[in-house]
Amino acid sequence: MPAGAIVAIVVVALVLIVLLWAVAQYNALVRLRNLVQESWRQIDVELHRRHDLIPNLVETVKGYAAHERAVFDEVTRARAAAAGAGASVAEQAAQENVLTQALGRLFAVAENYPVLRASENFQQLQNELSTTEDRIAAARRFYNANVRSLNTKIETFPTNVIAGMFHFERAEYFEVEDPQVRQAPTVQF
Template sequence: MTAIYIILGLVVLVVLYAIGVYNKLVGLRVRKNEAWSDISVQMKRRYDLVPNLVETVKGYASHEKETLSRVIEARAAAVASTGSPEEQAVSENMFSQALGRLMAVSEAYPDLKADSNFNNLSRELSALEDHIQKSRRFYNGNVRELNTAVQEFPSNVVANMFGFTRAEFFELDEAEEAAVKTAPKVQF
């Protein structure tokens, strides 16, 4: 009879542990999804801001059509991207590079740099880029926690039982990271 109580106690402990791990995994997945939502909101704000910035630059730099059209095309591709974080990172990186070229073009136009509308838009864009970076770090931190819990023993047993999987980080690949760090050159 004592052996039955010991076995029953152990089963109860294992079930309680599994419930605790399951709830932790659900919480981590919810925080990861919330963090991704924050990134999406910031990127949408940037997508909405860019057409105004492009129109302002058009007024001063009408012969920069190629740069302006690249920004517009990259924005459209980024807006249309709805895949995994890794897939969206590719289109976001292309968009960021196009924006970098646009801002480099603006350096060549003193009248444009003096325009208050352009200055307000570029400050707002800069603030949005900071928010996106913070959101990316927050998202990647939550992904790291979830991935750790999904892979560590013994929580990986519970994760596998209930279908929890690793999440993808939202990060630049090496080639794009180098391109973002290198200022584009503008020549006339």
């Protein structure tokens, strides 16, 4: 076999290996992007569940504390803003943080009414909301882990070359701004 033929075979084999590697990296990026989108949809499902529980909670508290109109209006406005479609993950997170703070004020009002706190309906709604919050937190952790994987893949060499060629973009994290969530618990003995 002539030397030129051997060189041509080696070059073709190298080009084929590089091409197969590029296809594998592209497919990995697509899988990660789809996983990020799927995990965001799971957060969205849990947020909608949360948004659906809030009117019932507000109505229950209204029955006992009708003169706390400002708090009810604040929760209603925050819920409407959060339930509307956000333009980005960061905007949705900001709207959810405002809603979380408004709900905190609603629960503070409820603390002033022992009969309300003892109400089975209120306790059930509070438990459902608590469960939903836990599910949102779990979905947020899953989403953020997927975002981290995608962003790492997009930023590391040599995959970043493929990501740049096909316009893959970094995804945004869904972060909590509530200081109570970020603060370490205080333990006293």
